[in-house]
Amino acid sequence: MKSFDAIVIGGGQAGPFLAARMVEKGMKVALIERKFLGGTCVNAGCMPTKTLVASARAAHVARSGAVYGVNIPGEIAIDMKVVRSRAEAVTMNARNGLIGWFAGMDGMTVIYGHARFEDPKTVSVNGETLTAPRIFLNVGARPVIPDLPGINDIDYLTSTSIIHLDTLPRHLAVIGGSYIGLEFAQMYRRFGAEVSVIEHGPKLASREDEDISDAIADVLRSEGIDIHTGVSDIAFARSSDGITVATDSARIDASHVLIATGRKPNTDDLGLDAAGVITDKHGYITVDDKLATNVEGIWALGDCNGHGAFTHTSYNDFEIAAANLLDGDDRNLSSRIPAYALYIDPPLGRVGMTEKQARASGRKIMISTRPMSRVGRANERGETKGFMKVIADAETKKILGAAILGIEGDEVIHGIIDAMNAGTTYPALQWSVPIHPTVSELIPTLLGDLKPV
Incomplete structure (x- = not known):
């Protein structure tokens, strides 16, 4: 020993x-x-x-x-x-x-x-x-492999194996509309594959507020990704040129299937x-x-x-x-204050509570949103998809959470992450003088527009 x-x-x-x-x-x-x-x-x-x-x-x-x-x-x-x-x-x-x-x-x-x-x-x-x-x-x-009809009869991919592909799928069917699946969906669409996303729940990225989920779906659809939500039945079968993915509402002729249903x-x-x-x-x-x-x-x-x-x-x-x-x-x-990002393009940066969580907490809250189309940097770069959203406690003036879906959202969110960890109130952060022209310069403006809901 x-x-x-x-x-x-x-x-x-x-x-x-x-x-x-x-x-x-x-x-x-x-x-x-x-x-x-x-x-x-x-x-x-x-x-x-x-x-x-x-x-x-x-x-x-x-x-x-x-x-x-x-x-x-x-x-x-x-x-x-x-x-x-x-x-x-x-x-x-x-x-x-x-x-x-x-x-x-x-x-x-x-x-x-x-x-x-x-x-x-x-x-x-x-x-x-x-x-x-x-x-x-x-x-x-490690990736979870769900017990779905026909899954053991096909050669499926996981988030671990797909990174080793050195050929381009003709049509990639992504099973699961959460963070991992959505990143690969957009990635392979941009490489040139046809892509379908199949999600059991009513929305993509179900952890997010509905407005964020809807905006994510809009981004992906605008690039030609086919999205199926609310799918209750999925089955697989080999076909002459790939894999047939049959759902209760569609039949997809795929060359490759990515299982992205959690870990x-x-x-x-x-x-x-x-x-x-x-x-x-x-x-x-x-x-x-x-x-x-x-x-x-x-x-x-x-x-x-x-x-x-x-x-x-x-x-x-x-x-x-x-x-x-x-x-x-x-x-x-x-x-620890929870924070993470979804690396589609534009990315989503998230910290703290969602609006749904804040409302459920019983607090008196304030919310502010701002479309990326009103951000100078986004217009200069021609990347105006998405929006900013911040939630604050009306009584303590503390920031409860924020979501930035837009150009450089994964970096911009750190200004709010730092403020929340430091316990800074939103009126104090509102008086910061950010650099122009940046995406971050809109944070004080976003905070200044907070309204009770």
């Missing part, structure tokens, strides 16, 4: 950085990863997909050149092999950077293999037994029962406000704890754990 001061299971965006901090403190740490360092973000999520999004946008801009007085003769051709190799290079650079970083750390032992608990202080991997007083789980999540935590094969670690009905590991599980000495970080499924929330889990365990601080999960 090999003894360590700490064992980290999973090489995503929380565990490895915590392992590095513990090594800096002179601890002996084992980092166990079953496949690739970097987790979903580096290998199958943010980095490769946003690289693909950038290629798709380049194609879209090239096709739109004439609007800006830039004439490009001939048809815009997409070389999917180059597109794929560029995304792969970004992933490999990041992954190899992590490998090199950890290789240079005294006290860090990286082990590739599948770890399972033997008891609360012991795990086995590759036939070896390791023990430590502290064990951190950062095992991530589930990688907790079902860790031997959590042997350690006594509790999970919820969906398999997420239950944690307290400090990210500790019900078993002393075991913590769960990142996607597997159900408190955010983003790289930035996973990294913040690392920050919380490191601050509390290594720096003598007192940080809590509950103090």
Whole structure:
């Protein structure tokens, strides 16, 4: 049996950085990863997909050149092999950077293999037994494959496998109208494929307010994406030239099918029962406000704890754990203000409550909206789709939430994220003097238009 001061299971965006901090403190740490360092973000999520999004946008801009007085003769051709190799290079650079970083750390032992608990202080991997007083789980999540008629008879894609495509689908059917599915839908439409999105719910991006969901649908439809919502029945069958997707309202002749119906935590094969670690009905590991599980000495970080499924929330889990365990601080999960983005183009930046959530809270609220067509930067760039929306507490004057669907919305939202984290009231933020001409300069104007509802 090999003894360590700490064992980290999973090489995503929380565990490895915590392992590095513990090594800096002179601890002996084992980092166990079953496949690739970097987790979903580096290998199958943010980095490769946003690289693909950038290629798709380049194609879209090239096709739109004439609007800006830039004439490009001939048809815009997409070389999917180059597109794929560029995304792969970004992933490999990041992954190899992590490998090199950890290789240079005294006290860090990286082990590739599948770890399972033997008891609360012991795990086995590759036939070896390791023990430590502290064990951190950062095992991530994977795509959910729904039990739909005919699904096992077809070769379907997931968000993990689609990034390796080096040919262009004739017609891509996306099953699921949430964030991952919508990014791939627009991306492949811009590459030149026909695209259909099939969503069970009544709206796309169902987490959002209806006005945001409707605006997202308008953006995608304007680019020629076929959207089907409120679909109750879906079945698949092989056809002579691809896959038939049959719903209660349509029949789609697809060449490829992407299943984008959510993700589930990688907790079902860790031997959590042997350690006594509790999970919820969906398999997420239950944690307290400090990210500790019900078993002393075991913590769960990142996607597997159900408190955010983003790289930035996973990294913040690392920050919380490191601050509390290594720096003598007192940080809590509950103090985190939720924020995220949807990387269609234009992107959606979101923070805090939706209007629906704010109304349900019983607060007296104020709301302001402003179309991107009234933003100078958007007009100058010829990208006026979308709108801004902010929600505030009428009594405390605190900002409760905001959504910016529009050009640079994923960056502009940070001004509001920072204000909310600092506890700044909207009247104080309203007096800031932003730079012209930017999208952010409209935030004080947006706040000045807040009205009770």
